[in-house]
Each structure stands twice: as structure tokens, then as C-alpha cells.
Amino acid sequence: QVQLVESGGGVVQPGGSLRLSCAASGFTFSNFDIHWVRQAPGKGLEWVAIVSNGGTSGFYAESVKGRFTVSRDNSKNTVYLQMDSLRPEDTAVYYCTRVYYFDYWGQGTLVTVST
Amino acid sequence: DIQMTQSPSSLSASIGDRVTITCRASQGIGSFLAWFQQKPGKAPKSLIYGASSLQSGVPSKFSGSGSGTEFTLTISSLQPEDFATYYCQQYRTYPFTFGPGTKVDIK
Numbered sequence: 597q598v599q600l601v602e603s604g605g606g607v608v609q610p611g612g613s614l615r616l617s618c619a620a621s622g623f624t625f626s627n628f629d630i631h632w633v634r635q636a637p638g639k640g641l642e643w644v645a646i647v648s649n650g651g652t653s654g655f656y657a658e659s660v661k662g663r664f665t666v667s668r669d670n671s672k673n674t675v676y677l678q679m680d681s682l683r684p685e686d687t688a689v690y691y692c693t694r695v696y697y698f699d700y701w702g703q704g705t706l707v708t709v710s711t
Numbered sequence: 712d713i714q715m716t717q718s719p720s721s722l723s724a725s726i727g728d729r730v731t732i733t734c735r736a737s738q739g740i741g742s743f744l745a746w747f748q749q750k751p752g753k754a755p756k757s758l759i760y761g762a763s764s765l766q767s768g769v770p771s772k773f774s775g776s777g778s779g780t781e782f783t784l785t786i787s788s789l790q791p792e793d794f795a796t797y798y799c800q801q802y803r804t805y806p807f808t809f810g811p812g813t814k815v816d817i818k
Binding site for chain 2: 631640641642643646655657658691696697698699700701702703704
């Protein structure tokens with residue numbers, strides 16, 4: 597069955613960095629674009645970024661452009677979200693999901709940006 | 712960016728009620744519209760894609776309709792497991808955007 601498992605969340609100070617991972621199984625990983633979506637505590641859903649199936653292209657929300665970088669290693673069935681220059685407003689649960697209409701989601705990983 | 716709105720923002724309903732949630736896009740998105748259900752502390756779950764296609768494994772009490780700028784999600788007979796927050800999402804254009812959510816709770 598399709599599984600997406602996020603990891604790498606934690607507490608980081610403003611201005612710091614964190615790298616999230618999304619490990620996939622149960623499908624032909626290299627055929628699918630992967631997205632990151634986040635949800636701040638008590639708030640709605642916000643699309644963050646996409647990496648294409650081959651890893652050659654990505655798009656970002658304006659709120660993270662220039663600070664976040666998405667990449668993937670198809671040999672490891674894993675997508676990464678490198679988050680730099682973190683701000684308190686980046687505090688959220690980060691989910692990875694696939695295809696344009698987000699058919700499967702991981703359980704999420706919590707990122708807290710705080711002093 | 713395409714703005715998504717939902718109405719109502721919340722509703723109270725009884726078991727067995729028929730519930731309809733409306734989602735509007737600030738510009739035409741064709742049928743590039745998805746619906747999700749989210750329960751507290753859990754990841755969102757896909758219900759509908761392509762405005763009206765039921766995701767595999769989702770019960771037929773859920774249905775979606777609409778195209779262009781106005782869409783609806785209908786739950787034909789509300790059951791206890793359906794009390795949750797529902798979100799719409801457009802995937803016509805980047806950045807993909809979500810509606811603010813509709814919370815469905817027990818009357």
C-alpha cells in the first residue's frame with residue numbers, strides 16, 4: 597500500500613536550518629511528483645513546494661521562496677525539504693503528499709521555530 | 712494567486728442530515744478541484760478530485776459537483792465519523808491554494 601513517512605522535524609531557533617525527509621513506499625516513486633504542504637497550529641492548509649518526478653524542477657510558495665529547497669533521491673525513494681533562515685511563522689506540521697490532487701498524505705512532522 | 716473561499720465556515724448538523732458545503736474560486740479553474748476531510752491531530756484525507764471523482768475507498772455518501780468557479784461537496788447522510796473539517800483545493804495553477812475550511816460538528 598502507498599505510504600509516505602515524514603521525519604526530521606524538531607525545535608529550531610529563528611534563523612536556523614532544518615532538513616525534512618519524506619520516505620515513500622508502495623508505488624513507483626520515480627513516476628510521481630511530490631508536494632509539501634504545511635499547517636500552522638490551529639490554522640488551515642498551505643501548499644509549500646513541489647519537486648517533479650525526475651527532480652529537475654520545483655516550484656515554491658512565495659512565503660518560502662529563496663529559503664526552502666526541495667530535492668529528491670529516486671534511488672532511496674526519498675524527498676527532502678531543506679529549510680533555511682527559518683522564521684517563527686514557519687512553525688507548522690509539514691506533510692508530504694503526491695500528485696496534483698494530493699491522494700495520499702504522510703502523518704506529518706512538527707517544526708517549531710522559537711527561541 | 713487564485714483565492715479559494717468556503718461557506719459556511721462552520722455548521723452544526725444532526726446524524727442523518729444532508730450537508731452541503733460550497734467552495735468558490737476567484738477565477739475559473741475548470742474541474743481542477745479537490746476536497747479533503749481532516750480530523751483533529753490527523754493528516755487530511757482525500758475525498759474528491761477532478762471536482763466530482765470519488766477517491767478510491769471513499770464511501771458514496773460523499774459527492775462533489777461544479778466547474779469553473781463554484782463547487783459543492785455533499786454528504787448525503789451524516790454519520791458520527793463525518794464530523795470533521797473539510798477543505799477544498801485548486802490545482803489549476805501554482806501556487807496551489809486551499810479554502811479556509813468548513814468545520815462540521817454535532818448539533
